[in-house]
Amino acid sequence: MEKPWGGRFSEETDRFVEDFTQSVSFDKELALEDIEQSIAHVKTLLKAGVFSEDEAEKLIKGLISIREDIKAGRFKWRRELEDVHMNIEAELSARIGDLGGKLHTGRSRNDQVATDERLYLKRETEEIVSLLKELRKELVRVAKKTLDIVAPSYTHLQKAQPIRLAHYFLAFREAFLKDTERFMDCYRRIDELPLGSGAVAGVDFPLDRHFTAQTLAFGNVSRNSIYATGDRDFIAEFLFACALTGAHLSRLSEDLIIWSSEEFGYVRLPDRLCTGSSMLPQKKNPDILELIRGKTGRLYGNLISLLTTLKGLPTAYNRDLQEDKEPLFDSVRTLKGSLVGMRKVLEGIS
Structure with a gap:
């Protein structure tokens, strides 16, 4: 699948590299903290004029729904997405569309x-x-x-x-x-x-x-x-x-x-x-x-x-x-x- 950083690469990532470099098997421990800071980040971007009120509301509702699935044990973690951050952001885009990709604005992993x-x-x-x-x-x-x-x-x-x-x-x-x-x-x-x-x-x-x-x-x-x-x-x-x-x-x-x-x-x-x-x-x-x-x-x-x-x-x-x-x-x-x-x-x- 396409990587969030894959734009400058001409080859697909080797499966060994995906398995060796993934951290989601253990850093999913930080999932609730990641969502908490993402909600705060949305509010900060709203204050900076990056998001409209409607966009911010949609992003926060999407993050809250993911949080509920994580708490209930329903969330499906994907090793090919490397880490807890990319798993949550990818799922957010799947739920609310292209707007989910804007969550990473002004932020690095x-x-x-x-x-x-x-x-x-x-x-x-x-x-x-x-x-x-x-x-x-x-x-x-x-x-x-x-x-x-x-x-x-x-x-x-x-x-x-x-x-x-x-x-x-x-x-x-x-x-x-x-x-x-x-x-x-x-x-x-x-x-x-x-x-x-x-x-x-x-x-x-x-x-x-x-x-x-x-x-x-x-x-x-x-x-x-x-x-x-x-x-x-x-x-x-x-x-x-x-x-x-x-x-x-x-x-x-x-x-x-x-x-x-x-x-x-x-x-x-x-x-x-x-x-x-x-x-x-x-x-x-x-x-x-x-x-x-x-x-x-x-x-x-x-x-x-x-x-x-x-x-x-x-x-x-x-x-x-x-x-x-x-x-x-x-x-x-x-x-x-x-x-x-x-x-x-x-x-x-x-």
Whole structure:
């Protein structure tokens, strides 16, 4: 089929190239964000006099209908259209005609994807901050419950000084509070609108980017188009915050795994959060804690993956940046699951 960029090519794209370069199999995760920014873009183009009221209304209605199909699982994703952006724009043209093609006016996929990722990360950062708050509340509850229990503290895994067990749990409350502050600080740098930067050097339309930022609830507008489209430092910073939070979850998991063993017997884990052995009936395995500890390696790996991708790129956008999404999506899912798992363990621990 004809590609949106195919005008200067004399041969059809090789099928291998389509399969190798497609990203829609994973970047469709950004579909709702892509439609949200497209609606805002239509409103900005209307304000700039590019669209009439009737055209803008038709475009927005078409985008809303696509959004409903995506939410309902009815949307048919096509790998030959490469990515989430071209899939949505092609479907819009199929539904409302040639007007759909005008949606891309004053916009490149370079500033489009950077905007999608920032919208996605704003939402996910808020969710992670909320999960961290619930975990801290649970740690305070456990601390209150163990206030009068005296236990040994350890250094070098050797008994050191007696402490209230509450003091131990509140140490992790402090660690997760610092993790929360890191995510909130990272959020300030995520909260910057790239849309309007074009492919690298801006666009030739009088777009009111501050209006777009207000429509999409961004606090700031990017000041340099090369930086806005070609850097992913905001994702790297987010992945670092995920990795360090994972480190704290892993250390807490390690302690509770050891403490729940027969050799220590300091804590009991709830049966509903453990599994057994197909061969050894006496076993009660702390699988949730072990997997939280193990998944921290994925959080580290995703950070290193992106940093390695970024380290040798020429300035501005390169296709390598397509590789930022799978580590990002994986870290979000992994960390959110680990936070929920740890909270459940603490709720049932005795």
